[in-house]
Amino acid sequence: MSGQKTKPVVGLIVAVLILAAVGAVGYYQFEVAPRLATSSTSAQAACTPSTCVNITIPAGAGTCSPAPCGFSPAKVVVVIGQNGTVFWKNDDSAHHTVTGAGSFGSPDMGLNAVYSYHFTVAGNYSYVCNYHPWMRASVLAKAP
Numbered sequence: 001m002s003g004q005k006t007k008p009v010v011g012l013i014v015a016v017l018i019l020a021a022v023g024a025v026g027y028y029q030f031e032v033a034p035r036l037a038t039s040s041t042s043a044q045a046a047c048t049p050s051t052c053v054n055i056t057i058p059a060g061a062g063t064c065s066p067a068p069c070g071f072s073p074a075k076v077v078v079v080i081g082q083n084g085t086v087f088w089k090n091d092d093s094a095h096h097t098v099t100g101a102g103s104f105g106s107p108d109m110g111l112n113a114v115y116s117y118h119f120t121v122a123g124n125y126s127y128v129c130n131y132h133p134w135m136r137a138s139v140l141a142k143a144p
Helices: 002-036 041-045
Strands: 052-057 075-079 085-090 114-118 123-128 136-142
Touching: 052 075, 075 085
Parallel strands: 052 085, 075 136
Antiparallel strands: 085 114, 123 136
Protein backbone atom coordinates (compact mmCIF):
# COMPACT_ATOMS: atom_id res chain seq x y z
CA MET A 1 0.00 0.00 0.00
CA SER A 2 2.83 2.44 0.58
CA GLY A 3 3.62 2.36 -3.17
CA GLN A 4 0.12 3.59 -3.98
CA LYS A 5 0.45 6.55 -1.60
CA THR A 6 3.74 7.75 -3.12
CA LYS A 7 2.37 7.96 -6.69
CA PRO A 8 0.00 10.88 -5.92
CA VAL A 9 2.76 12.64 -3.95
CA VAL A 10 5.24 12.28 -6.81
CA GLY A 11 2.60 13.52 -9.27
CA LEU A 12 1.91 16.53 -7.06
CA ILE A 13 5.61 17.34 -6.80
CA VAL A 14 6.02 17.12 -10.58
CA ALA A 15 2.97 19.37 -11.10
CA VAL A 16 4.37 21.96 -8.67
CA LEU A 17 7.76 21.90 -10.40
CA ILE A 18 6.15 22.38 -13.82
CA LEU A 19 4.08 25.31 -12.56
CA ALA A 20 7.16 26.87 -10.98
CA ALA A 21 9.11 26.53 -14.25
CA VAL A 22 6.29 28.10 -16.27
CA GLY A 23 6.07 30.94 -13.76
CA ALA A 24 9.83 31.53 -13.91
CA VAL A 25 9.83 31.66 -17.73
CA GLY A 26 6.89 34.09 -17.70
CA TYR A 27 8.58 36.30 -15.12
CA TYR A 28 11.77 36.39 -17.19
CA GLN A 29 9.96 37.11 -20.46
CA PHE A 30 7.74 39.91 -19.16
CA GLU A 31 9.75 41.41 -16.29
CA VAL A 32 13.48 40.73 -16.71
CA ALA A 33 14.06 40.51 -20.49
CA PRO A 34 12.47 43.87 -21.38
CA ARG A 35 14.87 45.61 -19.01
CA LEU A 36 17.91 43.91 -20.59
CA ALA A 37 17.38 45.41 -24.03
CA THR A 38 19.27 48.57 -24.76
CA SER A 39 17.74 51.23 -26.91
CA SER A 40 19.43 54.08 -28.70
CA THR A 41 17.02 55.61 -31.19
CA SER A 42 18.97 58.89 -31.32
CA ALA A 43 21.94 57.16 -32.96
CA GLN A 44 19.68 55.58 -35.56
CA ALA A 45 18.01 58.90 -36.35
CA ALA A 46 21.40 60.31 -37.46
CA CYS A 47 21.93 57.39 -39.85
CA THR A 48 21.81 58.21 -43.56
CA PRO A 49 22.50 55.82 -46.47
CA SER A 50 25.90 57.47 -46.99
CA THR A 51 26.98 56.90 -43.37
CA CYS A 52 25.24 53.70 -42.23
CA VAL A 53 22.47 51.20 -42.99
CA ASN A 54 19.13 50.70 -41.23
CA ILE A 55 17.49 47.29 -40.92
CA THR A 56 14.04 46.88 -39.40
CA ILE A 57 12.50 43.94 -37.60
CA PRO A 58 8.90 44.64 -38.66
CA ALA A 59 5.75 43.91 -36.68
CA GLY A 60 4.87 40.23 -37.02
CA ALA A 61 8.44 39.18 -37.82
CA GLY A 62 8.33 36.40 -35.23
CA THR A 63 5.40 34.69 -36.97
CA CYS A 64 6.15 35.41 -40.64
CA SER A 65 6.39 32.92 -43.45
CA PRO A 66 7.71 31.70 -45.78
CA ALA A 67 11.21 31.48 -44.35
CA PRO A 68 13.61 33.20 -44.48
CA CYS A 69 11.91 36.37 -43.38
CA GLY A 70 11.82 38.82 -40.54
CA PHE A 71 14.63 41.31 -41.24
CA SER A 72 13.95 44.11 -43.69
CA PRO A 73 15.90 44.26 -45.89
CA ALA A 74 17.23 40.71 -45.60
CA LYS A 75 20.45 41.47 -47.52
CA VAL A 76 22.48 44.66 -47.33
CA VAL A 77 25.85 45.77 -48.65
CA VAL A 78 28.11 48.12 -46.68
CA VAL A 79 31.49 49.59 -47.54
CA ILE A 80 34.03 49.66 -44.73
CA GLY A 81 35.04 53.21 -43.88
CA GLN A 82 31.99 54.70 -45.61
CA ASN A 83 28.70 53.21 -44.39
CA GLY A 84 30.02 50.27 -42.38
CA THR A 85 27.71 50.68 -39.39
CA VAL A 86 24.42 48.79 -39.39
CA PHE A 87 21.49 49.64 -37.10
CA TRP A 88 18.76 47.10 -36.38
CA LYS A 89 15.50 48.35 -34.85
CA ASN A 90 12.84 46.06 -33.44
CA ASP A 91 9.37 47.29 -34.45
CA ASP A 92 7.80 43.98 -33.36
CA SER A 93 6.12 43.38 -30.00
CA ALA A 94 7.98 40.05 -29.77
CA HIS A 95 11.54 39.96 -28.48
CA HIS A 96 14.32 39.26 -30.98
CA THR A 97 18.11 39.07 -31.29
CA VAL A 98 20.60 39.83 -34.05
CA THR A 99 23.19 37.06 -33.79
CA GLY A 100 26.09 36.60 -36.20
CA ALA A 101 28.09 33.38 -36.18
CA GLY A 102 30.65 34.32 -33.52
CA SER A 103 31.25 37.76 -34.98
CA PHE A 104 28.56 39.99 -33.46
CA GLY A 105 25.39 39.72 -31.43
CA SER A 106 22.78 41.85 -29.78
CA PRO A 107 21.28 41.43 -26.36
CA ASP A 108 17.59 40.58 -26.08
CA MET A 109 15.73 43.27 -28.04
CA GLY A 110 12.24 44.27 -26.96
CA LEU A 111 9.92 46.65 -28.80
CA ASN A 112 11.75 49.78 -30.10
CA ALA A 113 15.18 48.46 -29.06
CA VAL A 114 18.08 49.34 -31.36
CA TYR A 115 21.32 47.44 -31.82
CA SER A 116 24.25 48.59 -33.95
CA TYR A 117 27.42 46.97 -35.19
CA HIS A 118 30.34 48.60 -36.99
CA PHE A 119 31.90 46.31 -39.62
CA THR A 120 35.68 46.68 -40.02
CA VAL A 121 36.60 43.49 -41.87
CA ALA A 122 35.37 42.61 -45.35
CA GLY A 123 33.24 39.49 -45.61
CA ASN A 124 29.76 38.05 -45.87
CA TYR A 125 28.13 38.00 -42.42
CA SER A 126 25.03 35.85 -41.95
CA TYR A 127 22.89 36.36 -38.87
CA VAL A 128 19.71 35.01 -37.27
CA CYS A 129 17.30 35.71 -34.45
CA ASN A 130 18.03 33.23 -31.65
CA TYR A 131 14.33 33.08 -30.74
CA HIS A 132 13.05 32.67 -34.31
CA PRO A 133 15.64 30.69 -36.32
CA TRP A 134 13.72 31.14 -39.59
CA MET A 135 14.59 34.85 -39.37
CA ARG A 136 17.82 34.86 -41.37
CA ALA A 137 19.63 37.66 -43.20
CA SER A 138 23.09 38.82 -44.18
CA VAL A 139 25.43 41.80 -44.44
CA LEU A 140 28.05 41.91 -47.18
CA ALA A 141 30.90 44.15 -45.98
CA LYS A 142 33.12 45.28 -48.85
CA ALA A 143 36.62 46.73 -48.66
CA PRO A 144 36.85 50.46 -49.48
